[in-house]
Amino acid sequence: PVSSGSGICSPFAAMPKDEADKMKDEGKDEGEKKPEDEEKKVDPLTAAMNELKNAMQTMEKAVSSKESRFMSRVIRQVTKLRRMLSKTMLSQGIETYVPADSPVREQMISFLSKIDEPMQVEETPSTTPPKEGDKMETEEEKEKSEEEKAKEKELAAWHKKMLGVPEAEVFVQLLVTIYLLDKKAYEDEIACASSLIQRAQSFNRRTMDQLLSRGYFYWARGIELTGRSSQVRNELLAAYRTAALKHDQVGQATLLNLLLRNYLEFNLYEQADTLMRRTEFPEGDASNNQLARYLYYTGRIKAVQLEYTDAFRNLQQAARKAPQQSALGFRKTVYKFSIVVQLLLGEIPDRSTLSQKGMVGALKPYLDISQAVRVGDLEAFHKAMQEHAETFKADKTYSLIVRLRHNVIKTGLKKINTAYSKIQLQDVCEKLGLDSVEDTEFIVAKCIQDAVIDATVNHATQTMMSKANLDVYATAEPQMQLHKRVAFCLDMHNQAVKAMRYAENAKAEWESAEERRERLKQEEEMMNEMDEEEF
Numbered sequence: 001p002v003s004s005g006s007g008i009c010s011p012f013a014a015m016p017k018d019e020a021d022k023m024k025d026e027g028k029d030e031g032e033k034k035p036e037d038e039e040k041k042v043d044p045l046t047a048a049m050n051e052l053k054n055a056m057q058t059m060e061k062a063v064s065s066k067e068s069r070f071m072s073r074v075i076r077q078v079t080k081l082r083r084m085l086s087k088t089m090l091s092q093g094i095e096t097y098v099p100a101d102s103p104v105r106e107q108m109i110s111f112l113s114k115i116d117e118p119m120q121v122e123e124t125p126s127t128t129p130p131k132e133g134d135k136m137e138t139e140e141e142k143e144k145s146e147e148e149k150a151k152e153k154e155l156a157a158w159h160k161k162m163l164g165v166p167e168a169e170v171f172v173q174l175l176v177t178i179y180l181l182d183k184k185a186y187e188d189e190i191a192c193a194s195s196l197i198q199r200a201q202s203f204n205r206r207t208m209d210q211l212l213s214r215g216y217f218y219w220a221r222g223i224e225l226t227g228r229s230s231q232v233r234n235e236l237l238a239a240y241r242t243a244a245l246k247h248d249q250v251g252q253a254t255l256l257n258l259l260l261r262n263y264l265e266f267n268l269y270e271q272a273d274t275l276m277r278r279t280e281f282p283e284g285d286a287s288n289n290q291l292a293r294y295l296y297y298t299g300r301i302k303a304v305q306l307e308y309t310d311a312f313r314n315l316q317q318a319a320r321k322a323p324q325q326s327a328l329g330f331r332k333t334v335y336k337f338s339i340v341v342q343l344l345l346g347e348i349p350d351r352s353t354l355s356q357k358g359m360v361g362a363l364k365p366y367l368d369i370s371q372a373v374r375v376g377d378l379e380a381f382h383k384a385m386q387e388h389a390e391t392f393k394a395d396k397t398y399s400l401i402v403r404l405r406h407n408v409i410k411t412g413l414k415k416i417n418t419a420y421s422k423i424q425l426q427d428v429c430e431k432l433g434l435d436s437v438e439d440t441e442f443i444v445a446k447c448i449q450d451a452v453i454d455a456t457v458n459h460a461t462q463t464m465m466s467k468a469n470l471d472v473y474a475t476a477e478p479q480m481q482l483h484k485r486v487a488f489c490l491d492m493h494n495q496a497v498k499a500m501r502y503a504e505n506a507k508a509e510w511e512s513a514e515e516r517r518e519r520l521k522q523e524e525e526m527m528n529e530m531d532e533e534e535f
Helices: 017-038 044-065 068-082 087-097 105-113 132-162 166-182 186-203 206-225 233-245 249-265 269-278 288-304 308-321 328-344 364-375 378-387 389-395 398-402 404-419 425-432 437-449 477-499 513-530
Strands: 422-424 455-458 463-466
Touching: 044 068, 044 087, 044 132, 044 166, 068 166, 068 206, 068 513, 087 105, 087 132, 087 166, 105 166, 105 186, 166 186, 166 206, 186 206, 206 233, 206 249, 233 249, 249 269, 249 288, 269 288, 288 308, 288 328, 288 398, 308 328, 328 364, 328 398, 328 404, 364 378, 364 404, 378 389, 378 404, 389 398, 398 404, 404 425, 404 437, 404 463, 422 425, 425 437, 425 463, 437 455
Parallel strands: none
Antiparallel strands: 422 463, 455 463
């Protein structure tokens, strides 16, 4: 029967009360079981070992085919593996992929033994005695067990094969180095990275180049965190010479960035500029992230050397080539320098640049400076500088922002020149907030000489007289802007052509549609993982 208080008929209304209650209880049980199934998760240790196995399989393919792009995939997988690293996982990795007679095996085990971390135990399925109704399934279980035994034999044979691959041993040592760095065991991390470099150099194999470059990166990073960066400059220079003699382009790119970072850390801009001009960055085999770092360092050097146009172009390219979904800290740093250099060029950055997601707070001081430069308010500029002086010094942009005072004055003069056909220099001095009329006279004369404003100064009457404003389309400015945009498009096209990979035997080997789909799927997954790579 329908209840008198509502017009909705219950689904259990036509059933007897006992059956309705039973149906409701069963529904509740089913509803309670669903979350339990959803909560089932893969064991973290098992997932980590499976990911390590996938990386080793890709490495085996790289070693057998001598293709550097497969080794690049292995290096990109380090980012995902880094989140899964644990003491137990690395211990199993050493036991599985590092030979017992390896000289670095005991060293890695001793490093891991110093880390205090609860050991993870791999979950094993509970065994229950078979029931009478399960006797029919014994034959199927036997077949499954035979298949599992065959798979285990294949896996054991593959593990035995990987023990003879030195790249697998060095890769495990690289993971141990990263783990020690994350646990802030810097001295052990430096020793492990140094051992990795020596071990990789002893094999003298080209497939070791990318692993060796990562070893140098983490070795330098550990030394930088201990405050001894000035002591390793000669070693980095020697390593760069060796990489250049061996035509190791990946190593050259990594070591060149480490040297530039080392020089900039101690404000040695002249030495960094000399190194930059006497070397050439190998864009062929270098990763996109290394290229982004190089463009950022060169942009900073050129900004200090007053080459603002080249500096702004390099910083813009560094921001474009950086991962857009991660590396937020790197992109913040790049945009800080890019905004200051753009202001030094006499341009005002877009509001969208200063209000990007995740960067609003970090770029707030630069927004205040940009607003002062845009308006030409010298008082607001000095106030913003005093308020955010410590932030600018920490970001190492203070010396560049000091130069913006002249730009603020130029912007203010442009506005005054547009608004007034004739004005006293005393009034100009008051509007700009300058110290004296004499300084104002010299500044106005310099701006007229530099073609910042189109005006004349009458020194006898202490006045500035503006000339009639010309139509911008009657000048060469539109042609210069068009040329600038066409040059940018052509440069982007050339970079795209260089970045393309061409098959060596395109006519001899044609892949099937299924192989092509599988290859495109793998490349798409790798491209997604590239964005998460650390900086």
